[in-house]
Amino acid sequence: MTGVRHWIQYLFLVCLGSLVVACSGIVGNSAPSIVETPTEQFQVAILLPGPKQDQGWSQMGYTSGQLIQKKLSASVQYSDNVKKAEQEQQFRNYAKAGVDFIVGFGGEFIKAATTVAKEFPRIRFAVVGSEDSNNRNLGTITVNSDESGYLAGAIAAIKTKTNKVALVGGEIYPHTERQSKQFVRGAQSIHPEIITKTEWVHSWDDVEKGKAVGAALIREGFDVIAVNADLAGVPIHTLAQKAGVKTIGWAVDQNNLAPDTVLSSMVEDFSVAVLKAATLAQTGRWEGKQYKFGLQEGVNAIAPFHQLLSETEIAQIETIKKNNHDRQDRLVTIANVTIANTVWQILPTLHIMAVFIPKIPSNINLAKRNPERGLEKRSIRKSSFPLHPFSQITWD
Template identity: 30%
Template sequence: MVNKKWLVWLMVAVLVMASLAGCAPKAEPAAPAEPAPGAETPAEEAPKIVLILPGPINDQGWNATAYEGLKLVEKDLGVTMEYVESVQQADFESTFRDYGEKGYDLVFAHGTQFFDAAKAIGPQYPDTFFMVINSEEGVEPNVGGIGIREWEGGYVAGTLAAMNTTSKQMGAIGSFPFPVIEGTLDAFEAAAIAVDPAIKVTKTYVNSWDDIQKGKETALAMIEAGSDLVFCSANQVGLGSIDAAKTKGVKAIGYISPQNEVAPGTVISSVTYNTPGLFKVAVQDFLDGKLTATGKSLGWADGVLDVQWTDGVTDEMKATIETTIQDLKDGKIENPYVPGD
């Protein structure tokens, strides 16, 4: 028969052990394990950036320089940018709206002609920054501009042209009568007259960025009227004007991108833009959180303009151009453009 006293003592012992277990401190949850040395950490999501172009990337001019900017950003900053070519003015707003809806972080628009559309659509997408290349304006909270003082490029082109005309008549072709284009042609004319007051410059606008044939026809008309040198600031239209100069045996000044090889012997030299550098500056500012809804304008003093020489330019001509460039850097030459004139 089981000893009752033994059972009583056994039950007391069990109750004491249970009580002690209930008073024991609870274990804390384990801390997250530290990553092993050399282990990869999750990468941040890449920014979504797109470049909107008014023309094709193979235009040997304005749009080609933007594509070079895209490649420079990829190479130097490790950031991939998308691009869309030949967006027409009627589609500017819908294109901006599309990328805003898709949640893009940064939308580049390559040309001052995009500014009004960016100003209208930008505020509707506050999480997207719209950067207009070649605009000196910005609109809060998310529309900015960065560009080149094109009139400074036009001034150097006019100085070089004046030293290479015999008839003292030259033609200057612009795309649209936008202030930045008017300013470029006015500076070209003012520089030429500063070299030789007897020079006459015929200026006209073709209302196109990409009509190469119209560029050729316009330049041919100028040449028939006595011009022996043509200059053009109108993207692809410039290729037509150079072709006209080649056909008629007169000279041309390359502009925006290196165009010396477009027509060797016809193109005296090219005044070029370091447009790729603008994109690198803007993307770096974006990555650093420093983009602001303002306009920024750069010129010779900032290293965003250059001259690509040919063998047809003498040392004396080069010296004159270098002096002109230095005067522009030092602020000794004022912008001759007067709106409304």
């Protein structure tokens, strides 16, 4: 009977531990993080899907490496134009060479990274633009695509004269699909009856296919086209310029591609996000989970308007940005309240368990993050688990 009691005590404490993890907002499972203190120069490798000077996605990956080299005094290597058939071997080569942190710059690298990460559990891997981490040594770095999609839709709707706006995407991933849906919502927030369309190139580097998609949209009368297709989308800006159509760039400020045409760009500064991730890896705090950044973290931004929008239009967009920021804060608050309510619903059950487990310590400390006072301990007495959310709870 004593053995059974000890086993029940163990299960009870495990439940409490899980509850603390859930309340702290940690993403991923309870697998331990890789913790190592670097004794030599930190080594990083970045795999790019396209040329490092493509004026788009791959160039941002290259810029990320330069920032890491500057800020962390790291040794950074690059492989650009990496084809899918080469991905696993590239990851494997860097891992065998003992590179500390290996980054696949694009969601297309996730399958290869997942395979190789299993082979090298002590090497830290990251994939930018994916959401499929393993919560051990393979983490993912994403941005809030909803924000950029919504803002692009709003800008397009503000500038359209034909009431027809479009988004050209590269490949279809969960986050690019969400981005497309938010583009529609953003446009409809300005003109509820606006006509919207999303076309996929199904490639990030097929320039001819991208050109064909853009030409078709121009023929159909879409006069503002947002382009998130990396190298494949570059010729669309030139086509638009010739046709008198406006565009919105992506990833970096692409106004230089067609100065009188590119109204602005949805900057997703992954260099900042990747730097944050590399810092975690260098200091032994890499958890192999999903890391997500947006406007609040300075990763998402709207590029300058280059005098292509009026002051009134710019003010309208700034209001939309602020409202979106406030909405995100409300969503976080709602989520926290939901978690708190769930905790208080579980506590009576834990109280009943405590009654029948006399050897549990008289005080159980649950860590709770207080936004004003940092991480503090909340003390809950076994003999008086509260049946009401705020009864008999004190801050130590």
